[in-house]
Amino acid sequence: MTVTPQGGPAPKPVRLDDLDERIVWELMRDARIPNAALAARLHVAPSTTHARVKALREAGIIRSSHVEIDYAALGLDVQGIVSVRLRAQARPQIKSYASKVIQLPNVLSVFFVGGTIDFLIHVACVSTAQLRDFVATELSMDPVVASTETNIVFDHLIGQEHLGSGGLAAMRGPIR
CATH class of the missing domain: 1.10.10.10 (Winged helix-like DNA-binding domain superfamily/Winged helix DNA-binding domain)
Incomplete structure (x- = not known):
């Protein structure tokens, strides 16, 4: 199931x-x-x-x-995508980690992904200093975390805003 x-x-x-x-x-x-x-x-x-x-x-x-929010208009001028890799021994805590992180005030989205990292965490902050402190204290200090890597978001384009008239069939179709 x-x-x-x-x-x-x-x-x-x-x-x-x-x-x-x-x-x-x-x-x-x-x-x-x-x-x-x-x-x-x-x-x-x-x-x-x-x-x-x-x-x-x-x-x-x-x-x-x-509702799509303009975070900069709310004073949250800096967005980041934080890659998080959990310790190998922490694999049983994947769900509880995600449940805890999504409740943190600066977190917009949590993606559980495959590959060398476990999570991509989208955050919004008032400054790069706040982003640094958030990653250092709220994410990196968690005992289940092995490593983090932070990327600053320069621009965020939403796919739905740019949808043409192709419909879902076009999304399922071959890539040209």
Whole structure:
């Protein structure tokens, strides 16, 4: 059985028809689109998109909607990606480490990855000094951590902001 990062069973793959895929695509492009506008864009009745979106949520395809934040406008001018490698003996604590780190105030995202590192941690800070202190005290000092490496983020482009009209089929298609 496959499990989610939260420890529950993973949702079973759901087969989507063309309309469901178009709805998901449009919501990926703009999760705030009003239902009436979504229906108009897809040339269907608003009741159809409403029912379909509800079904997609219940099936676990749409898990949430997000607001994209301009962290610099909030005084968090520095973002970093911190690579974290755990000690070999700490492998049993991978889930508990991720659960602890995601709750730290400066952490935006935690990615559990394969390869020579275990985690990529996206953080936002007010300065490079705060970033240095955060990595040194909150991440590196943890006894399960073997090493960290910090990269400063110069620019962050969000894929959904740049989605064209190719749809999910284009994402599944061959790379040209």
